Amino acid sequence: MKNKILNIVLVIAALVLAYLIYDSIMQPVNFNKEKKAREEVVIKYLKDIRLAEFIYSQLNGRYTGSFDTLIHFMDSAQIPVVKMIPDPHDTTFTLTINDTVGYVSVADSLFGKTPKFNYHNIDIIPFSGGEHFILKAGVIKKGGVKVNVFEVAAPFKAFLKGMNHQMVLNLIASKKQIKKYPGLKVGSMEEPSTSGNWE
Numbered sequence: 001m002k003n004k005i006l007n008i009v010l011v012i013a014a015l016v017l018a019y020l021i022y023d024s025i026m027q028p029v030n031f032n033k034e035k036k037a038r039e040e041v042v043i044k045y046l047k048d049i050r051l052a053e054f055i056y057s058q059l060n061g062r063y064t065g066s067f068d069t070l071i072h073f074m075d076s077a078q079i080p081v082v083k084m085i086p087d088p089h090d091t092t093f094t095l096t097i098n099d100t101v102g103y104v105s106v107a108d109s110l111f112g113k114t115p116k117f118n119y120h121n122i123d124i125i126p127f128s129g130g131e132h133f134i135l136k137a138g139v140i141k142k143g144g145v146k147v148n149v150f151e152v153a154a155p156f157k158a159f160l161k162g163m164n165h166q167m168v169l170n171l172i173a174s175k176k177q178i179k180k181y182p183g184l185k186v187g188s189m190e191e192p193s194t195s196g197n198w199e
Contacts, residue, residue, distance in 0.1 A: 031167045035160060039184060041126045042159050043198055046186045048110065049122060049133065049152050050194055053187075055079065055106055063150035065137035067123035074110065074119055078103040128158040136189050147192040153185035 049070075056073050057063050064070050080103055111117050125131050137150040156175075160168045175182040186196040 027164065028167065031164055034163060038127050038159050039198070042154050042184050043196065045122065045126060045133070046152055046154070046184060046196055048119070050186045051110060052106070052122070053150050054194070057148060062148045063137035065135055065150070067132070067135055071120055071122065074105075074107040077106045079106060079109055125154045125158045128161055131158040138189060140190065140192070142192055149187065149189055149192055151185060151187040151189045153181065153183055155183035158183070
């Protein structure tokens with residue numbers, strides 16, 4: 001009887017140990033899978049903000065460091081719809097005439113194909129519980145020339161909220177160790193760049 005009980009205890013212990021080993025292997029796998037899925041959503045937001053900032057700068061000669069200004073701009077600003085036609089007086093067929101055929105709002109131009117997307121919340125970091133993207137804009141000097149710059153950032157601690165706390169801390173520490181931003185960002189306040197740190 002004692003041997004039977006001992007065998008049952010050993011089987012249970014083996015099953016618990018097997019589960020713990022499996023769980024320790026799967027935890028980082030599941031963490032990375034969820035992290036990647038969340039990053040894809042945040043990157044989409046960052047690309048949309050970058051595009052809105054680009055259009056804003058084309059019409060205003062600078063970037064904005066205010067989401068209120070950017071959202072109001074998307075609500076109210078219009079960009080021309082230009083049709084290019086061949087110049088009838090050009091016998092070489094290389095010259096064109098630009099003809100403005102109408103105007104479209106910036107919001108429709110950017111988000112018209114994604115009707116369920118509410119750009120009025122473009123400043124909210126997905127998965128963060130309401131935290132805002134960090135938006136900065138200004139002018140820097142590069143090679144004696146003044147250059148308009150902007151930066152939009154989403155820290156890991158914001159969009160990985162609710163995930164394994166220790167793994168998030170480890171990820172942040174690993175980025176800081178190599179002097180990289182601990183999160184996702186596009187643009188730079190130090191360089192004339194509009195690239196994302198995932199690109």
